[in-house]
Amino acid sequence: MTHTLDNPIYNALNSAHSAFSSGTDQVKYYLEDIASFAGLKDNSKLDFEALYENSALESLFIVFTPAAVDIPDQWKVIAQIDMFQMIYESKEIPTGTDIDFVDLDKSHVNQMTALVELTQPGPFRARTIEFGNYTGVFSGDNLIAMAGHRLNPTPYTEISAVCTHPDHLGKGYAYQLLREQIKRILKKSEIPFLHVRNDNYGAIMLYKKLGFDIRADMFAYVIKKTTNKSLSDD
Numbered sequence: 001m002t003h004t005l006d007n008p009i010y011n012a013l014n015s016a017h018s019a020f021s022s023g024t025d026q027v028k029y030y031l032e033d034i035a036s037f038a039g040l041k042d043n044s045k046l047d048f049e050a051l052y053e054n055s056a057l058e059s060l061f062i063v064f065t066p067a068a069v070d071i072p073d074q075w076k077v078i079a080q081i082d083m084f085q086m087i088y089e090s091k092e093i094p095t096g097t098d099i100d101f102v103d104l105d106k107s108h109v110n111q112m113t114a115l116v117e118l119t120q121p122g123p124f125r126a127r128t129i130e131f132g133n134y135t136g137v138f139s140g141d142n143l144i145a146m147a148g149h150r151l152n153p154t155p156y157t158e159i160s161a162v163c164t165h166p167d168h169l170g171k172g173y174a175y176q177l178l179r180e181q182i183k184r185i186l187k188k189s190e191i192p193f194l195h196v197r198n199d200n201y202g203a204i205m206l207y208k209k210l211g212f213d214i215r216a217d218m219f220a221y222v223i224k225k226t227t228n229k230s231l232s233d234d
Helices: 008-013 045-053 106-119 173-187 201-210
Strands: 021-023 027-030 037-040 060-065 075-087 135-139 142-149 156-164 191-197 213-225
Touching (some): 008 037, 008 060, 027 045, 037 045, 135 173, 142 173, 173 191, 191 213
Parallel strands (some): 037 060
Antiparallel strands (some): 027 037, 075 213
Protein backbone atom coordinates (compact mmCIF):
# COMPACT_ATOMS: atom_id res chain seq x y z
CA MET A 1 0.00 0.00 0.00
CA THR A 2 1.58 3.25 -1.12
CA HIS A 3 -1.21 5.86 -1.14
CA THR A 4 -2.48 7.30 2.14
CA LEU A 5 -6.05 6.42 1.20
CA ASP A 6 -5.19 2.76 0.59
CA ASN A 7 -5.21 2.42 4.38
CA PRO A 8 -7.35 5.32 5.61
CA ILE A 9 -8.18 4.06 9.10
CA TYR A 10 -4.61 3.21 10.09
CA ASN A 11 -3.28 6.44 8.63
CA ALA A 12 -5.97 8.52 10.35
CA LEU A 13 -5.06 6.97 13.70
CA ASN A 14 -1.41 7.74 12.98
CA SER A 15 -2.09 11.39 12.16
CA ALA A 16 -5.03 13.67 12.96
CA HIS A 17 -6.87 11.09 15.09
CA SER A 18 -3.96 9.90 17.24
CA ALA A 19 -5.75 11.24 20.33
CA PHE A 20 -8.60 8.76 19.68
CA SER A 21 -6.27 5.78 19.15
CA SER A 22 -5.62 2.57 21.09
CA GLY A 23 -3.45 -0.39 20.12
CA THR A 24 0.13 -0.72 18.95
CA ASP A 25 2.35 0.43 16.11
CA GLN A 26 1.15 -2.58 14.12
CA VAL A 27 -2.61 -2.32 14.75
CA LYS A 28 -4.63 0.65 15.91
CA TYR A 29 -8.29 1.11 16.70
CA TYR A 30 -10.56 3.90 17.87
CA LEU A 31 -11.67 4.27 21.46
CA GLU A 32 -14.84 2.22 21.82
CA ASP A 33 -17.21 5.15 22.37
CA ILE A 34 -15.76 7.05 19.37
CA ALA A 35 -15.93 4.45 16.57
CA SER A 36 -15.65 0.76 15.79
CA PHE A 37 -12.91 1.07 13.15
CA ALA A 38 -9.56 -0.70 13.33
CA GLY A 39 -6.55 -0.06 11.11
CA LEU A 40 -3.93 -2.71 10.36
CA LYS A 41 -0.51 -1.71 9.10
CA ASP A 42 -0.37 -4.25 6.27
CA ASN A 43 -3.71 -6.11 6.54
CA SER A 44 -1.72 -9.32 6.93
CA LYS A 45 -2.56 -12.45 8.93
CA LEU A 46 0.01 -11.33 11.49
CA ASP A 47 -1.78 -8.01 11.78
CA PHE A 48 -5.11 -9.74 12.45
CA GLU A 49 -3.34 -11.87 15.08
CA ALA A 50 -1.93 -8.73 16.70
CA LEU A 51 -5.36 -7.13 16.72
CA TYR A 52 -6.73 -10.25 18.42
CA GLU A 53 -4.00 -10.21 21.06
CA ASN A 54 -4.32 -6.49 21.77
CA SER A 55 -8.08 -6.04 22.01
CA ALA A 56 -10.74 -6.81 24.59
CA LEU A 57 -12.87 -9.95 24.68
CA GLU A 58 -15.92 -9.77 22.38
CA SER A 59 -14.46 -6.82 20.48
CA LEU A 60 -16.17 -5.93 17.21
CA PHE A 61 -14.30 -3.95 14.56
CA ILE A 62 -14.72 -2.64 11.04
CA VAL A 63 -11.60 -3.01 8.91
CA PHE A 64 -11.06 -1.45 5.48
CA THR A 65 -8.81 -3.12 2.89
CA PRO A 66 -8.05 -2.10 -0.72
CA ALA A 67 -8.31 -5.73 -1.85
CA ALA A 68 -10.33 -8.70 -0.65
CA VAL A 69 -8.60 -10.63 2.13
CA ASP A 70 -9.09 -13.93 3.92
CA ILE A 71 -10.02 -13.21 7.54
CA PRO A 72 -8.30 -15.62 10.00
CA ASP A 73 -10.50 -18.08 11.87
CA GLN A 74 -10.25 -16.39 15.26
CA TRP A 75 -12.44 -13.62 13.85
CA LYS A 76 -16.08 -14.16 12.94
CA VAL A 77 -16.98 -12.22 9.80
CA ILE A 78 -20.33 -10.52 10.48
CA ALA A 79 -20.47 -8.77 7.10
CA GLN A 80 -18.42 -7.86 4.04
CA ILE A 81 -19.30 -4.60 2.27
CA ASP A 82 -17.94 -3.92 -1.21
CA MET A 83 -17.42 -0.20 -1.67
CA PHE A 84 -16.04 2.52 -3.87
CA GLN A 85 -13.71 5.08 -2.41
CA MET A 86 -14.42 8.43 -4.03
CA ILE A 87 -12.32 11.60 -3.92
CA TYR A 88 -12.96 15.27 -4.62
CA GLU A 89 -9.87 16.72 -6.26
CA SER A 90 -11.25 20.05 -7.46
CA LYS A 91 -10.33 23.20 -5.56
CA GLU A 92 -13.69 24.78 -6.38
CA ILE A 93 -16.87 24.51 -4.32
CA PRO A 94 -19.73 22.81 -6.23
CA THR A 95 -22.44 25.09 -7.54
CA GLY A 96 -25.43 25.59 -5.31
CA THR A 97 -27.27 27.94 -3.01
CA ASP A 98 -26.25 28.28 0.60
CA ILE A 99 -28.96 27.28 3.05
CA ASP A 100 -29.16 27.59 6.82
CA PHE A 101 -27.49 24.73 8.65
CA VAL A 102 -27.29 24.04 12.35
CA ASP A 103 -23.87 23.10 13.70
CA LEU A 104 -24.64 19.97 15.69
CA ASP A 105 -23.18 19.42 19.14
CA LYS A 106 -23.52 17.02 22.07
CA SER A 107 -27.00 18.29 22.83
CA HIS A 108 -28.12 16.82 19.50
CA VAL A 109 -26.61 13.35 19.90
CA ASN A 110 -29.89 11.61 20.77
CA GLN A 111 -31.57 12.98 17.64
CA MET A 112 -28.51 12.17 15.55
CA THR A 113 -28.46 8.60 16.84
CA ALA A 114 -32.17 8.18 16.10
CA LEU A 115 -31.72 9.45 12.53
CA VAL A 116 -28.75 7.11 11.99
CA GLU A 117 -30.70 4.13 13.32
CA LEU A 118 -33.57 4.97 10.97
CA THR A 119 -31.50 5.53 7.81
CA GLN A 120 -28.44 3.30 8.42
CA PRO A 121 -25.67 5.42 6.81
CA GLY A 122 -23.04 3.74 9.00
CA PRO A 123 -22.06 3.33 12.66
CA PHE A 124 -22.52 6.22 15.08
CA ARG A 125 -21.55 6.09 18.75
CA ALA A 126 -21.84 8.32 21.81
CA ARG A 127 -18.67 10.32 21.05
CA THR A 128 -18.59 10.02 17.25
CA ILE A 129 -19.63 13.67 17.13
CA GLU A 130 -16.09 14.54 18.28
CA PHE A 131 -14.92 13.90 14.72
CA GLY A 132 -16.43 17.34 14.20
CA ASN A 133 -18.15 19.52 11.63
CA TYR A 134 -21.53 17.82 11.87
CA THR A 135 -24.20 19.96 10.29
CA GLY A 136 -27.93 19.36 10.24
CA VAL A 137 -31.23 20.49 8.84
CA PHE A 138 -34.24 20.80 11.14
CA SER A 139 -37.96 20.84 10.55
CA GLY A 140 -39.24 22.55 13.65
CA ASP A 141 -37.47 20.81 16.53
CA ASN A 142 -36.80 17.62 14.55
CA LEU A 143 -33.46 16.78 12.92
CA ILE A 144 -34.29 15.63 9.38
CA ALA A 145 -30.89 15.53 7.63
CA MET A 146 -27.23 15.63 8.56
CA ALA A 147 -23.64 15.00 7.51
CA GLY A 148 -20.23 15.28 9.14
CA HIS A 149 -16.57 14.36 9.10
CA ARG A 150 -15.12 10.97 9.98
CA LEU A 151 -11.69 9.55 9.08
CA ASN A 152 -8.96 12.17 8.81
CA PRO A 153 -5.77 10.65 7.34
CA THR A 154 -3.97 13.94 6.78
CA PRO A 155 -4.34 15.70 4.33
CA TYR A 156 -7.64 13.95 3.53
CA THR A 157 -10.96 14.31 5.38
CA GLU A 158 -13.80 11.83 4.94
CA ILE A 159 -17.40 12.95 4.68
CA SER A 160 -19.76 10.55 6.43
CA ALA A 161 -23.13 10.08 8.14
CA VAL A 162 -24.91 11.62 5.16
CA CYS A 163 -28.56 10.85 5.78
CA THR A 164 -32.05 12.26 5.36
CA HIS A 165 -35.27 11.25 7.07
CA PRO A 166 -37.43 9.23 4.60
CA ASP A 167 -40.27 11.76 4.93
CA HIS A 168 -37.99 14.54 3.60
CA LEU A 169 -36.26 12.92 0.64
CA GLY A 170 -36.17 14.69 -2.71
CA LYS A 171 -35.63 18.17 -1.30
CA GLY A 172 -31.92 18.43 -2.09
CA TYR A 173 -30.72 18.29 1.49
CA ALA A 174 -28.02 15.68 0.82
CA TYR A 175 -26.54 17.75 -2.01
CA GLN A 176 -26.45 20.91 0.08
CA LEU A 177 -25.05 19.13 3.15
CA LEU A 178 -22.31 17.55 1.05
CA ARG A 179 -21.56 20.91 -0.56
CA GLU A 180 -21.19 22.47 2.90
CA GLN A 181 -18.85 19.67 4.01
CA ILE A 182 -16.72 20.09 0.89
CA LYS A 183 -16.52 23.83 1.57
CA ARG A 184 -15.35 23.27 5.14
CA ILE A 185 -12.73 20.70 4.14
CA LEU A 186 -11.33 22.88 1.37
CA LYS A 187 -11.15 25.77 3.83
CA LYS A 188 -8.77 23.61 5.91
CA SER A 189 -6.66 23.05 2.77
CA GLU A 190 -7.54 19.35 2.89
CA ILE A 191 -9.04 16.99 0.31
CA PRO A 192 -12.56 15.54 0.68
CA PHE A 193 -13.19 11.82 0.18
CA LEU A 194 -15.87 9.32 1.08
CA HIS A 195 -16.91 5.68 0.86
CA VAL A 196 -20.10 4.31 -0.69
CA ARG A 197 -21.47 0.83 -1.31
CA ASN A 198 -20.73 -0.04 -4.92
CA ASP A 199 -24.40 -0.97 -5.49
CA ASN A 200 -25.77 2.31 -4.10
CA TYR A 201 -26.27 3.78 -7.56
CA GLY A 202 -28.33 6.78 -6.45
CA ALA A 203 -25.67 7.94 -4.00
CA ILE A 204 -22.87 7.35 -6.52
CA MET A 205 -24.69 9.50 -9.08
CA LEU A 206 -25.13 12.27 -6.49
CA TYR A 207 -21.45 12.20 -5.55
CA LYS A 208 -20.41 12.33 -9.20
CA LYS A 209 -22.76 15.27 -9.74
CA LEU A 210 -20.94 17.10 -6.95
CA GLY A 211 -17.57 16.36 -8.55
CA PHE A 212 -16.35 13.23 -6.77
CA ASP A 213 -14.52 10.59 -8.82
CA ILE A 214 -14.11 6.91 -8.02
CA ARG A 215 -10.53 6.46 -6.84
CA ALA A 216 -10.48 2.76 -5.92
CA ASP A 217 -12.39 -0.27 -4.75
CA MET A 218 -12.48 -0.71 -1.00
CA PHE A 219 -13.67 -3.61 1.13
CA ALA A 220 -15.11 -3.27 4.62
CA TYR A 221 -15.18 -6.27 6.95
CA VAL A 222 -17.21 -6.28 10.14
CA ILE A 223 -15.43 -8.78 12.38
CA LYS A 224 -16.02 -10.01 15.91
CA LYS A 225 -13.46 -11.60 18.19
CA THR A 226 -14.10 -15.28 18.96
CA THR A 227 -12.52 -17.75 21.36
CA ASN A 228 -10.98 -19.71 18.46
CA LYS A 229 -7.25 -18.94 18.51
CA SER A 230 -6.19 -21.52 15.96
CA LEU A 231 -3.83 -19.12 14.18
CA SER A 232 -1.92 -18.15 17.32
CA ASP A 233 -1.74 -21.76 18.53
CA ASP A 234 0.13 -23.00 15.40
